[in-house]
Amino acid sequence: MDNDRSLVQRMAEGDERALGELYDRHGRVAYALAYAIVGERADADEVVVDAFGQAWRTAAHFDLARGSVAAWLTTIARTRALDLVRARGRRSRALERAARLSEEGVVSPMASGDAPDRDAERSETRRLVAGALAALPEPQRRAIQLAYFGGLTQSEIAGQLGEPLGTVKTRIRDGMAKLRDLLRGAGGRAE
């Protein structure tokens, strides 16, 4: 994964081929994430083009101290996707999708009919992440997924679930800490 860093550096110098390679490495994950949030192909296309455009323009500011290249890209794609959902006034549908992911997606992320994953290492990481999420108590998992895929803040999650804010805060904090422990050393995390 050292490669990611040098790709971003080359992008900052204006090397289009580096952008193409970055897309080859991370485009599928970014697309799947965008599609999971926006729910329509044309919108997911727009989000991914925008997200890689932003990565291209701001490559010189990428700061490894703030996380991996993969995390940087997914953060951009996720933010763009949630912006688009809000701009189209489709937040409630996005929340339904986030809730569905909580119930089905996590348990069987590779449902039959899914496109085959070319990258074996990524499949393995993916299996680990799905396993880690499945290992969380359901209320923790649900709160984290509403935040990550639904773009809700803690108080919005509390409102949505009819739970006290303090409870939601504890669930997110404990759930994320547990995920981090379970995923320590899994691929795709650090460079």
Added chain:
Amino acid sequence: MTEHEWLAVAAPYALDAVDGDERAAFETHLTQCAQCRAEVASFRDVGGQLALVVPAVDPTAGLRDRVIAEARRVRPLASRILRPASRLPWLVAAAGFVLAVVLGGAWLRERHDRRVLETQLAQLGDSLAAQDELLATLLAPDVSVANLAATGKPPSARLFWNPGRHRLVMAVFDLPPAPTGRTYQLWAIATGRPPVSLGTFNTGPDGRLTTALAVPAGLAFDLTAVTEEPAGGSPQPTQSPFLVGPVQRSE
């Protein structure tokens, strides 16, 4: 809040799930606490991994070409280091140049059409008033200056805040125009309070902009920041700022 309590905010912050006031306070804390920054970074990585659990979908055919085509439209932000102080003479020179062009234009047209001349004079008056405003805002003794930079790299911006006139003059350099449907937004941040929008702006094709913005009377702030937002701007920033600068008060 003690430092230990702040650590508890890192996980929800990495998910963008912290509400306004608390988020602003935590961001202020983050500027001073390496431990919390590292904590946020590690939780952001967990967030990046969460992206892997969604069902796989093949990207639309031709999307890679669209990504590259989009990139050809805008150059990446330059990575050479700018010295903001050297930009002030440029700003003054540019103001003088604009004035000279306007004066010269007015003088030439006088011979042709009196009505045009009157229009020109009116515009010249407006322009002079605008220049006056600009210079008065810049040159007042109590002007505070903020240099906004992204870890010392371009793009950069320099702000001149004149609290007496409730005006702020902003000069932006090496910032490519925001893409279609997006805009840049300037925020004023006071410690422990949510950011306040000072307005949206966009740069020209040369990546530059000099503009004057109104500052709400009574608004005090220690930090300024720029984010990219959906067209029309956002009530609160929707992403981390790419330009940040503390306000340096005049003595």
